[in-house]
Amino acid sequence: DSGVTQTPKHLITATGQRVTLRCSPRSGDLSVYWYQQSLDQGLQFLIQYYNGEERAKGNILERFSAQQFPDLHSELNLSSLELGDSALYFCASSRGQGVAKNIQYFGAGTRLSVL
Protein backbone atom coordinates (compact mmCIF):
# COMPACT_ATOMS: atom_id res chain seq x y z
CA ASP A 1 0.00 0.00 0.00
CA SER A 2 1.57 3.27 -1.18
CA GLY A 3 -0.44 5.44 1.21
CA VAL A 4 -2.02 7.38 -1.66
CA THR A 5 -5.79 6.91 -1.80
CA GLN A 6 -7.84 7.39 -4.95
CA THR A 7 -11.60 7.23 -5.24
CA PRO A 8 -13.57 5.90 -6.91
CA LYS A 9 -11.78 2.82 -8.23
CA HIS A 10 -14.07 2.52 -11.22
CA LEU A 11 -16.31 5.01 -12.94
CA ILE A 12 -18.66 4.40 -15.83
CA THR A 13 -20.36 7.35 -17.43
CA ALA A 14 -21.73 8.65 -20.71
CA THR A 15 -20.33 11.06 -23.27
CA GLY A 16 -20.92 14.69 -22.42
CA GLN A 17 -20.99 14.10 -18.68
CA ARG A 18 -18.74 15.48 -15.97
CA VAL A 19 -16.91 13.49 -13.30
CA THR A 20 -14.67 14.21 -10.34
CA LEU A 21 -11.77 12.02 -9.30
CA ARG A 22 -10.40 12.36 -5.81
CA CYS A 23 -6.92 11.81 -4.41
CA SER A 24 -5.60 11.87 -0.86
CA PRO A 25 -1.80 12.04 -0.72
CA ARG A 26 0.45 10.20 1.72
CA SER A 27 0.64 11.79 5.12
CA GLY A 28 3.15 14.63 5.01
CA ASP A 29 3.36 14.86 1.22
CA LEU A 30 2.79 18.33 -0.18
CA SER A 31 2.89 17.60 -3.90
CA VAL A 32 0.17 15.87 -5.87
CA TYR A 33 0.52 14.78 -9.49
CA TRP A 34 -2.09 13.53 -11.93
CA TYR A 35 -1.36 11.13 -14.78
CA GLN A 36 -3.44 9.58 -17.51
CA GLN A 37 -2.75 6.13 -18.89
CA SER A 38 -4.48 5.29 -22.13
CA LEU A 39 -3.82 2.47 -24.58
CA ASP A 40 -2.62 4.74 -27.37
CA GLN A 41 -0.79 7.45 -25.38
CA GLY A 42 0.85 5.49 -22.58
CA LEU A 43 1.40 7.14 -19.20
CA GLN A 44 1.27 10.91 -19.49
CA PHE A 45 1.68 13.63 -16.91
CA LEU A 46 -1.29 15.97 -16.62
CA ILE A 47 -0.69 18.43 -13.80
CA GLN A 48 1.12 18.98 -10.48
CA TYR A 49 0.12 20.88 -7.37
CA TYR A 50 2.40 21.79 -4.51
CA ASN A 51 0.87 22.93 -1.24
CA GLY A 52 -2.26 24.18 -2.96
CA GLU A 53 -0.66 25.88 -5.93
CA GLU A 54 -0.32 24.69 -9.48
CA ARG A 55 3.36 24.03 -10.23
CA ALA A 56 3.57 22.20 -13.53
CA LYS A 57 1.28 21.46 -16.40
CA GLY A 58 1.54 18.70 -18.94
CA ASN A 59 -0.76 17.55 -21.69
CA ILE A 60 -3.96 18.42 -19.88
CA LEU A 61 -6.99 19.23 -21.98
CA GLU A 62 -8.93 22.44 -21.41
CA ARG A 63 -11.97 20.30 -20.52
CA PHE A 64 -10.00 18.99 -17.54
CA SER A 65 -9.21 20.95 -14.40
CA ALA A 66 -7.76 20.18 -11.02
CA GLN A 67 -7.23 21.72 -7.64
CA GLN A 68 -5.55 20.97 -4.35
CA PHE A 69 -7.40 21.87 -1.20
CA PRO A 70 -6.03 23.20 2.12
CA ASP A 71 -6.08 19.67 3.57
CA LEU A 72 -3.86 18.71 0.59
CA HIS A 73 -6.29 16.34 -1.06
CA SER A 74 -6.77 16.94 -4.76
CA GLU A 75 -9.58 16.59 -7.25
CA LEU A 76 -9.40 16.16 -11.00
CA ASN A 77 -12.51 17.32 -12.84
CA LEU A 78 -13.21 15.98 -16.30
CA SER A 79 -16.05 17.59 -18.25
CA SER A 80 -17.76 17.17 -21.62
CA LEU A 81 -16.43 13.65 -21.62
CA GLU A 82 -15.57 11.93 -24.88
CA LEU A 83 -15.00 8.28 -25.67
CA GLY A 84 -11.28 8.96 -25.93
CA ASP A 85 -11.15 10.06 -22.29
CA SER A 86 -11.58 6.46 -21.22
CA ALA A 87 -8.36 5.67 -19.38
CA LEU A 88 -6.74 4.86 -16.08
CA TYR A 89 -6.12 8.03 -14.09
CA PHE A 90 -3.38 7.94 -11.48
CA CYS A 91 -2.58 10.28 -8.68
CA ALA A 92 0.88 10.38 -7.14
CA SER A 93 2.32 12.31 -4.23
CA SER A 94 5.75 13.33 -3.01
CA ARG A 95 7.21 15.14 -0.01
CA GLY A 96 8.16 18.31 -1.79
CA GLN A 97 8.96 19.61 -5.19
CA GLY A 98 12.72 19.63 -4.87
CA VAL A 99 14.84 17.11 -6.71
CA ALA A 100 15.96 15.29 -3.58
CA LYS A 101 12.43 14.87 -2.31
CA ASN A 102 10.71 13.98 -5.51
CA ILE A 103 10.15 10.25 -5.03
CA GLN A 104 6.64 9.78 -6.29
CA TYR A 105 4.27 7.22 -4.80
CA PHE A 106 1.28 6.22 -6.88
CA GLY A 107 -2.27 5.47 -5.93
CA ALA A 108 -4.18 2.48 -7.29
CA GLY A 109 -5.82 4.56 -9.99
CA THR A 110 -9.35 5.32 -11.13
CA ARG A 111 -10.50 3.45 -14.19
CA LEU A 112 -12.82 5.68 -16.21
CA SER A 113 -15.01 4.22 -18.91
CA VAL A 114 -16.95 6.63 -21.11
CA LEU A 115 -19.73 4.95 -23.05
Add this chain to the structure above:
Amino acid sequence: GIQVEQSPPDLILQEGANSTLRCNFSDSVNNLQWFHQNPWGQLINLFYIPSGTKQNGRLSATTVATERYSLLYISSSQTTDSGVYFCAVVPTSGTYKYIFGTGTRLKVLA
Protein backbone atom coordinates in the same frame (compact mmCIF):
# COMPACT_ATOMS: atom_id res chain seq x y z
CA GLY B 1 11.91 16.90 -25.20
CA ILE B 2 13.63 13.96 -23.59
CA GLN B 3 13.07 10.51 -25.08
CA VAL B 4 12.84 7.46 -22.83
CA GLU B 5 13.10 4.12 -24.54
CA GLN B 6 12.80 0.72 -22.95
CA SER B 7 13.86 -2.64 -24.28
CA PRO B 8 12.81 -5.24 -24.94
CA PRO B 9 9.16 -4.26 -25.46
CA ASP B 10 8.01 -7.80 -24.67
CA LEU B 11 9.61 -10.65 -22.78
CA ILE B 12 8.42 -14.17 -22.02
CA LEU B 13 10.31 -16.21 -19.44
CA GLN B 14 10.02 -19.54 -17.77
CA GLU B 15 9.75 -19.40 -14.00
CA GLY B 16 13.21 -19.36 -12.46
CA ALA B 17 14.91 -17.56 -15.34
CA ASN B 18 16.82 -14.29 -15.03
CA SER B 19 16.30 -11.17 -17.13
CA THR B 20 17.65 -7.68 -17.73
CA LEU B 21 15.44 -4.76 -18.72
CA ARG B 22 16.97 -1.61 -20.13
CA CYS B 23 15.97 2.04 -20.05
CA ASN B 24 17.76 4.57 -22.27
CA PHE B 25 17.17 8.29 -21.96
CA SER B 26 18.27 10.99 -24.35
CA ASP B 27 19.16 13.77 -21.91
CA SER B 28 20.50 14.23 -18.41
CA VAL B 29 18.12 13.45 -15.57
CA ASN B 30 17.77 14.31 -11.91
CA ASN B 31 15.55 11.43 -10.92
CA LEU B 32 14.81 7.96 -12.14
CA GLN B 33 12.34 5.44 -10.79
CA TRP B 34 11.44 1.93 -11.82
CA PHE B 35 7.83 0.79 -11.46
CA HIS B 36 6.00 -2.48 -11.86
CA GLN B 37 2.42 -2.30 -13.10
CA ASN B 38 0.71 -5.50 -12.08
CA PRO B 39 -2.13 -7.13 -14.04
CA TRP B 40 -4.65 -5.22 -11.89
CA GLY B 41 -3.19 -1.92 -13.05
CA GLN B 42 -1.45 -0.90 -9.83
CA LEU B 43 1.85 0.98 -10.20
CA ILE B 44 4.30 -0.24 -7.61
CA ASN B 45 7.54 1.54 -6.77
CA LEU B 46 10.54 -0.69 -7.25
CA PHE B 47 13.52 1.62 -7.08
CA TYR B 48 14.37 5.26 -6.82
CA ILE B 49 17.76 5.23 -8.51
CA PRO B 50 19.06 8.40 -10.21
CA SER B 51 22.55 6.86 -10.05
CA GLY B 52 24.38 3.86 -8.65
CA THR B 53 23.18 0.39 -7.79
CA LYS B 54 20.50 -0.88 -5.44
CA GLN B 55 19.20 -4.30 -4.56
CA ASN B 56 15.94 -5.46 -3.08
CA GLY B 57 15.57 -9.22 -2.83
CA ARG B 58 15.53 -10.76 -6.29
CA LEU B 59 15.50 -7.36 -7.95
CA SER B 60 18.38 -5.00 -8.48
CA ALA B 61 18.91 -1.87 -10.53
CA THR B 62 21.83 0.10 -11.85
CA THR B 63 21.81 3.58 -13.32
CA VAL B 64 24.80 5.01 -15.18
CA ALA B 65 23.68 8.61 -15.45
CA THR B 66 26.71 9.75 -17.44
CA GLU B 67 25.90 7.20 -20.14
CA ARG B 68 22.15 7.78 -19.90
CA TYR B 69 20.84 4.34 -19.16
CA SER B 70 19.46 2.23 -16.37
CA LEU B 71 19.13 -1.52 -16.01
CA LEU B 72 16.67 -3.56 -13.98
CA TYR B 73 17.68 -7.13 -13.15
CA ILE B 74 15.16 -9.76 -12.18
CA SER B 75 16.58 -13.02 -10.91
CA SER B 76 14.78 -16.32 -10.33
CA SER B 77 11.61 -14.90 -11.86
CA GLN B 78 8.21 -15.87 -10.49
CA THR B 79 4.76 -15.74 -12.07
CA THR B 80 3.94 -12.80 -9.79
CA ASP B 81 6.64 -10.79 -11.59
CA SER B 82 4.39 -10.65 -14.66
CA GLY B 83 3.16 -7.25 -15.71
CA VAL B 84 4.65 -4.14 -17.28
CA TYR B 85 7.85 -2.52 -16.06
CA PHE B 86 8.26 1.21 -16.54
CA CYS B 87 11.16 3.50 -15.97
CA ALA B 88 10.35 7.16 -15.42
CA VAL B 89 12.77 10.08 -15.41
CA VAL B 90 12.75 13.73 -14.41
CA PRO B 91 14.84 15.72 -16.90
CA THR B 92 17.46 18.06 -15.49
CA SER B 93 15.96 20.88 -17.50
CA GLY B 94 12.29 21.49 -16.86
CA THR B 95 9.82 20.93 -14.12
CA TYR B 96 9.46 18.11 -11.63
CA LYS B 97 7.35 15.84 -13.77
CA TYR B 98 8.12 12.28 -14.64
CA ILE B 99 8.46 11.23 -18.25
CA PHE B 100 7.58 7.57 -18.55
CA GLY B 101 9.17 5.10 -20.89
CA THR B 102 7.17 2.87 -23.17
CA GLY B 103 7.45 -0.10 -20.83
CA THR B 104 8.55 -3.74 -21.02
CA ARG B 105 5.73 -6.26 -20.86
CA LEU B 106 6.92 -9.35 -18.97
CA LYS B 107 5.14 -12.66 -18.82
CA VAL B 108 6.52 -15.39 -16.59
CA LEU B 109 5.26 -18.88 -17.33
CA ALA B 110 4.87 -21.56 -14.66
